[in-house]
Amino acid sequence: MKSFISVAVFALSSLALLSEAHISFRYPCPRRAPYSECPRPKDNEWNLVDYDVQSPLGTSNSISNPICKHSSSFAGIRPTFKAGQTVATKMDVDVNHRGGSCQWALSYDNGKTWVVIQDHFRDCLANAPASSTYTVNVAIPANAPSGPAILNWIWNNNEGNRELYSSCADVVIQGTNGGSLSGVAPLFANYGPGSPFIPEAAVSGGNWGKQYFDARKPITVTVPAQKLKRQTAPIY
Numbered sequence: 001m002k003s004f005i006s007v008a009v010f011a012l013s014s015l016a017l018l019s020e021a022h023i024s025f026r027y028p029c030p031r032r033a034p035y036s037e038c039p040r041p042k043d044n045e046w047n048l049v050d051y052d053v054q055s056p057l058g059t060s061n062s063i064s065n066p067i068c069k070h071s072s073s074f075a076g077i078r079p080t081f082k083a084g085q086t087v088a089t090k091m092d093v094d095v096n097h098r099g100g101s102c103q104w105a106l107s108y109d110n111g112k113t114w115v116v117i118q119d120h121f122r123d124c125l126a127n128a129p130a131s132s133t134y135t136v137n138v139a140i141p142a143n144a145p146s147g148p149a150i151l152n153w154i155w156n157n158n159e160g161n162r163e164l165y166s167s168c169a170d171v172v173i174q175g176t177n178g179g180s181l182s183g184v185a186p187l188f189a190n191y192g193p194g195s196p197f198i199p200e201a202a203v204s205g206g207n208w209g210k211q212y213f214d215a216r217k218p219i220t221v222t223v224p225a226q227k228l229k230r231q232t233a234p235i236y
Contacts, residue, residue, distance in 0.1 A: 022097070023125065024054040025153055026133055027090040028079050028169035031070040035092075039076025048074075054094060056163035063192040068111040068150060068168035081151075083175030084142035089153070091125065091134045097157035098201075099126025101208055104138050105186045107150045108223045111168065114152065115183040115221045117141055122201075122208045124155065145179040145223035148172055156189050156209065158201040164191040178225025184216035 024030050029038035032050040041049055050070065057065045081087050102124035105114040118138055128134035138151070149172070155165040189196040189209055198209035 022054045022056065022095055023091055023093050023128075023155065023165060023167075025089060025167040025169050026092040028087075028151060028171055029073070030167045030169055031068065031073045039074040041074050045074060053167070054092060056161075056165050058164055058191045060162040060190040060195065060197050061193065066111075067154075067166050067188065068152065069166070070168075071110070073170045078148065078170045078172045080172040080174050081140050083140055083144040083146075083173060085140050087138045087140060089136050089138050089151075091128065091136055091153075093125065093128040093130065093132050093134050095130055095160075096125050096128045098159040099123040100155050100157040101198075101213065102136075103154040103186045105152045105154065106144065106173070106181065106221070107152065108145070108147055108221060111150055111152075113219065113221055114186050115181050115219050116186050116216070117144075117181075117183065119213070121210070121213065122158075126158075140173065140175075141181060142175075143179065144173050144175040144181055146173055146175045146177055146226070147223050152186075154186050154188070156198050158208070160200070162190040162198065162200070164188060164195075178223055180220050180222040182218070182220040185219045187212050187216050 026035055029035065030053050032048055033053045034049050034051050057067065057069060099122065101122060102120045103116050104118040105116045107114045117140065125134065151169045151171050153167045157163055187196065189198045189212055196209065196212040198212065199207055201208050
């Protein structure tokens with residue numbers, strides 16, 4: 001009975017979430033998301049479900065949460081993406097704020113370092129209908145190393161409060177055994193005092209922060225090779 005009640009509360013709270021939020025991943029699952037298809041909490045973890053998963057992490061004036069809002073996911077199977085694969089990610093959209101600038105980044109060290117794998121500037125999600133699940137294709141680099149990783153969607157909106165959105169999903173990359181991935185480190189604009197400030201595009205002559213995105217620093221992420229288990233022939 002307790003589990004049944006918990007599941008019912010989980011479902012009802014998920015519906016309530018959709019009416020008060022903005023945008024996040026839906027697939028792959030964000031950490032501790034309330035969606036029914038995502039890893040479920042244990043009986044003693046229901047208080048850890050993030051019913052505010054779609055909200056921004058901060059504004060130009062303040063920081064509400066770290067970039068990967070939560071340090072871990074609920075226990076469950078991570079989706080596996082192959083190097084070179086194009087992933088049809090799904091965004092849970094409440095309000096699109098007339099689009100903005102998106103970055104997708106990978107981390108192999110639980111969010112300590114990031115490398116951007118895809119950008120979409122100026123009008124990212126501008127065509128996403130309100131209260132919808134919207135598909136965005138994201139390409140995993142062909143030379144991406146194998147291993148557990150975080151895929152992060154990062155977004156600065158065009159309209160409304162000057163905010164930063166981020167949605168972290170735990171995944172597994174199936175690629176080369178060890179190696180490196182080079183690109184640029186992501187821009188975290190409108191994320192607390194002192195961060196780069198991107199104004200509303202509609203009231204700033206179309207300024208979407210190009211100067212800041214162009215100035216992102218190069219980075220190389222190195223993933224050590226994993227030792228492969230040796231298989232020995234049986235002795236008869």
